[in-house]
Amino acid sequence: MTPELLMQVRGLRKVYAPSHWWRKRLQFLALDHVDLAIQPGQTLALVGESGCGKTTLAMCLVGLEQPDAGEIWFEGKNLLPEGRRRKAGVRCEIQLMFQDSAGALNPRMSAAQIIEEPLLIRQQASSKERSELVLEIMAQVGLSPTWKDRRPHQFSGGQRQRLAIARALVLKPKLLILDEALTGLDLSIQGQIVNLLLDLQASDGLSYLYISHNLELAGQIADEIAVMSGGRIVECTSRSELYTRPHHPHTLALLASLPPKLAYSAHSGG
Amino acid sequence: MRYLGLRFLQSIFVLLGVSLLSFVFLELAPGNFFDEIRLNPQISGATVASLKKQYGMDQPLPVRYFRWLDSAAKGKLGFSFAYNAPVAPLLWARARNTLLLTASATLFAWLVALPLGILSAARRHGWISHACELFTSALLATPDLLLALGFLFLAVHTRWFHAGGMFSRESAGEGTWALSKDLAAHLVLPVAVLVLGSLPILLRHTRAAVLEALDSPYVRAARGHGISPWRILFRHSLPAAINPLVSLFGFSLGSLLSASLLTEVVMSWPGLGPLLLEAVLARDIYVVIGAVVFSTVFLVFGTLLADFLLFAADPRIRTEGVA
Numbered sequence: 001m002t003p004e005l006l007m008q009v010r011g012l013r014k015v016y017a018p019s020h021w022w023r024k025r026l027q028f029l030a031l032d033h034v035d036l037a038i039q040p041g042q043t044l045a046l047v048g049e050s051g052c053g054k055t056t057l058a059m060c061l062v063g064l065e066q067p068d069a070g071e072i073w074f075e076g077k078n079l080l081p082e083g084r085r086r087k088a089g090v091r092c093e094i095q096l097m098f099q100d101s102a103g104a105l106n107p108r109m110s111a112a113q114i115i116e117e118p119l120l121i122r123q124q125a126s127s128k129e130r131s132e133l134v135l136e137i138m139a140q141v142g143l144s145p146t147w148k149d150r151r152p153h154q155f156s157g158g159q160r161q162r163l164a165i166a167r168a169l170v171l172k173p174k175l176l177i178l179d180e181a182l183t184g185l186d187l188s189i190q191g192q193i194v195n196l197l198l199d200l201q202a203s204d205g206l207s208y209l210y211i212s213h214n215l216e217l218a219g220q221i222a223d224e225i226a227v228m229s230g231g232r233i234v235e236c237t238s239r240s241e242l243y244t245r246p247h248h249p250h251t252l253a254l255l256a257s258l259p260p261k262l263a264y265s266a267h268s269g270g
Numbered sequence: 271m272r273y274l275g276l277r278f279l280q281s282i283f284v285l286l287g288v289s290l291l292s293f294v295f296l297e298l299a300p301g302n303f304f305d306e307i308r309l310n311p312q313i314s315g316a317t318v319a320s321l322k323k324q325y326g327m328d329q330p331l332p333v334r335y336f337r338w339l340d341s342a343a344k345g346k347l348g349f350s351f352a353y354n355a356p357v358a359p360l361l362w363a364r365a366r367n368t369l370l371l372t373a374s375a376t377l378f379a380w381l382v383a384l385p386l387g388i389l390s391a392a393r394r395h396g397w398i399s400h401a402c403e404l405f406t407s408a409l410l411a412t413p414d415l416l417l418a419l420g421f422l423f424l425a426v427h428t429r430w431f432h433a434g435g436m437f438s439r440e441s442a443g444e445g446t447w448a449l450s451k452d453l454a455a456h457l458v459l460p461v462a463v464l465v466l467g468s469l470p471i472l473l474r475h476t477r478a479a480v481l482e483a484l485d486s487p488y489v490r491a492a493r494g495h496g497i498s499p500w501r502i503l504f505r506h507s508l509p510a511a512i513n514p515l516v517s518l519f520g521f522s523l524g525s526l527l528s529a530s531l532l533t534e535v536v537m538s539w540p541g542l543g544p545l546l547l548e549a550v551l552a553r554d555i556y557v558v559i560g561a562v563v564f565s566t567v568f569l570v571f572g573t574l575l576a577d578f579l580l581f582a583a584d585p586r587i588r589t590e591g592v593a
Contacts, residue, residue: 062494096494103487108509108584118495167495 005073006207007061007094007175009036012070014056030056031067032231038175041201043208045222047215047254053231054211058179061209062096075174092122095168099180101160105152105167111138112148115166122171133170141166141196158189165196177209182217194221215254219243227251277577281570288566289342292559293335302327303351303553325351338556347563348556352549357560361542365527365564367436368534368541372526374457375464379472380519382465387476391484392503402477406470414467418536421459432456434538460537464530468522475518479511486510512583520576524569 014031030053038044048054059065061072063079072079074094095118098104105114115134119125125133135145141162152160161181168176178197182190198221200206212218218225219239226236227250234248246252304327308318322328326337338348346356353360390399425433432438436456437449483489484507492502522529527542534543542561549557 059494064490064494092496096491098487098491098494100487104491106488106492106506106510117492117497120501121496121498164491171495 004039005037006040006075007036007038008071008073009034009061010071010073011035012057012060012067012072014053014060014065014067016056030231031060031070034070034228034231034233036226036233036236038207038209039223040174040207041205042223043201043210043221045210045212045218045225046228047212047218047225048228048250049213049254052228054213054228055179057228058096058177058209058211061177062094064096092118092171093174094177095171095173095175096177096179097164097168097181099183101164101181102152102157104164105160107152110149110151111143111155111163114152114163115170118167118171137166137170140200141169142192157185158192161185161189161193162196165193169200172204173206175207175209177211179211180213181210183212183214190217197221216258227254273581274574274578277574281574284570285563285566289338289559289563290335292562293331293338296555296558297331299553301553302555306552325349338559342563347560350549350554350557352552352554352557357556360545360557361560361564364540364542364545367539368527368530368543371457371460371534371539371541372464372530375461375468375530376522376526378461379465379468379522383469383472383476387473388480388503388508390473391477391480392499394481399477402473406473409466409470414463414532415536417466418460418463418533421463422537425459431459433459436540460530460533460539463533463537467533468529472518472522476511476515479514480507483507483510509583513580516579516583517576520572520574520579522572523575524572525565526572527565527568 012031012034013029016028016030032053034053034057036044036046036057046054046057056065060067067080070080109117112131112134115137116130119130119133134148138145138148143159143162143166147155147159152163155163164181182193185193194217197208201208208221210218210222215225222239224236224238225242226233227242227248228234229248229250235242235246235251237245242251243255246255304318304322307313307321308315319328326334329337341348341356345358347358347361349355350357350360386398386402390396390402393399421431422433425431432455436453438452438456484503489502489506489510492506493499497506530539530541531543531546533539534541535547538544542564546558546561548554549561
C-alpha cells in the first residue's frame with residue numbers, strides 16, 4: 001500500500017446471509033468491492049442513501065462485522081490476515097461513534113465510568129491515572145469536570161454527543177469513524193460539534209471518516225467525498241470536484257436534492 | 271421511603287378487599303357446612319340450630335365479617351367447623367410444609383433457569399439455545415398434572431423415589447439427620463414437578479431479557495469500543511436485564527403458597543393444597559377464607575419485595591426518587 005495513507009480498503013465485500021440451521025435464506029450483498037483511502041489528518045465523507053451499506057462498511061472497519069473478502073490496511077498493517085480472525089488490539093486506533101448517542105451510552109453508568117471504560121481494556125493506566133485522563137478529556141470536549149457523576153439522562157442532546165466523542169477519543173485514536181453522528185441534532189448543536197471536531201483535527205491530527213446521508217454537512221467538513229450506492233462506491237473525488245463536475249447519476253440526484261442556495265454556497269467553498 | 275409507605279398502605283387495602291370478596295363469594299355459593307349435618311337423620315333440627323348459633327352463623331354477613339376481622343386481628347383468622355379449632359395454627363402447620371416444598375422448588379428453578387437463560391442468550395444460535403427452546407416448548411405444552419402423574423408412575427414402578435407423603439413410617443422417632451434425609455428423599459419428586467412446571471417461563475424470560483439487553487445500542491457501542499465480551503455480558507447486559515427478572519422473582523415469591531396446590535393434592539404432600547380441597551368440599555368457609563387471605567399476604571409481600579429490589583437495583587429509579 002502507499003505509505004502515506006492512514007487507511008486503505010481494497011475490494012471489501014460483505015454478504016449477509018442470515019440462515020438458520022434448518023434452512024438457508026436469500027443472500028444480500030451489502031458491500032460490493034469497496035475501495036477507500038484515508039489520508040492522515042484529513043476527513044473523508046461517505047455519502048449515500050439509507051441502506052446503501054454505509055454502516056456495514058463502518059462495522060467492518062472497526063471489526064464489529066467480519067468482511068467476506070478484501071483487505072483493510074491500517075498504517076501499513078493488514079487488519080485482515082488470511083485465515084485468521086481480527087484481534088481487538090488494533091481497534092484502539094480506530095474508534096466508532098454511533099448515530100444514536102443517547103442509546104449508545106449505558107444509562108446505568110456515570111459519565112466518568114462511560115469515558116473510562118475503553119481505558120480498562122488496555123489496563124496499562126492505574127485507576128488514578130485513568131480518572132485524571134477522564135477529567136482531561138472531559139475538559140477537552142467542553143464538559144465540566146463537575147458533571148462526572150451525572151448519568152446520561154441528565155445531559156442534554158449536545159452534551160451526550162460530547163460524551164460519546166470523549167469516550168471515542170480517550171484511547172487517542174488516529175481514525176474516528178462518525179456514523180451519522182450529527183444526524184438528528186439541532187443546527188446550533190451540530191455547529192458546535194462540527195467546530196469541536198475541526199479543532200480536535202487541527203490539534204491532534206485526527207482523521208475522520210464521516211458517514212452521512214446529508215451531502216450538505218459533508219461538504220462543510222470533508223476534504224474528500226465518496227458517494228456510495230447499492231454497496232458500491234460510485235464516485236470518490238475532492239469536495240470542489242464533486243460539486244463542479246459530478247459524474248455519476250446518483251451524485252447528480254443527491255446534489256439536486258440540496259436546497260439551491262445551499263448548493264451554491266457549498267459550491268463556492270463554504 | 272414515602273413511596274414504600276404508600277405501597278404498604280395500598281397492600282393493607284388489598285388484603286381487606288380480598289377478605290371481603292371471599293366472604294361475599296362464599297356466601298353466594300350454594301350450601302354451607304350445616305346443610306351437610308342436617309342431612310344426617312340422627313341430628314335434630316334443634317341441635318343444628320344451636321350449633322349454628324354457637325358458631326355465630328345465624329348472624330347477618332356484615333356482623334360475621336367484622337367478627338372475623340376481630341379474630342384475624344387477634345391472630346386466629348376465624349374458627350374451623352370441621353377441625354373445631356382456630357384456623358391460623360391449622361393453616362400455619364400446613365403452610366410450613368408448603369413453603370418448604372415451594373421454596374426449594376423456586377430456588378432450584380432459578381438456579382437452573384438463570385445460567386441456562388444467560389448462556390442461551392449469549393450463544394443465541396448455538397445448540398444449547400435450540401435445545402432449550404425445544405425443551406421449554408415441550409414443557410409448556412405438558413400440563414403439570416400429567417407431569418405429576420408421570421412421576422408417580424415412575425416412582426411406583428421403579429421404586430427409586432418415595433411416592434407421596436412427607437416422611438416414611440419407619441423413620442419416626444429417629445435422629446434429626448435421618449429425618450432430614452428422609453424428608454429430602456420425599457421432596458425430590460414434588461420439587462421436580464414444580465421445577466419443571468415453572469422452568470419454561472423463567473428460562474424464556476431470562477433469555478428474552480438478556481437478548482434484549484445484548485441488542486441494545488449501548489451494548490453495540492461498547493462492543494465497537496473493544497470492550498471484552500465477558501465484561502459486556504456481566505457489566506452491561508445483566509444489569510439491564512435484571513429489571514423484568516426482579517419483577518418475575520417477586521411474583522414467584524408471591525405465588526409460593528398457591529403454586530403447588532395441585533401438585534400437593536396429587537402427590538399427597540401434607541401442605542395447604544389437600545387442606546384447602548377438603549375445606550372447600552366441606553364448606554368449612556373460614557379455612558378457605560383464611561387460606562385465600564394467607565396466600566394474598568404472600569403475593570402482596572412478594573410484589574412489595576420486588577419493588578424494593580428494583581429500587582435498590584436500578585440507579586435511575588433511585589436518583590429520580592430523590593430529585
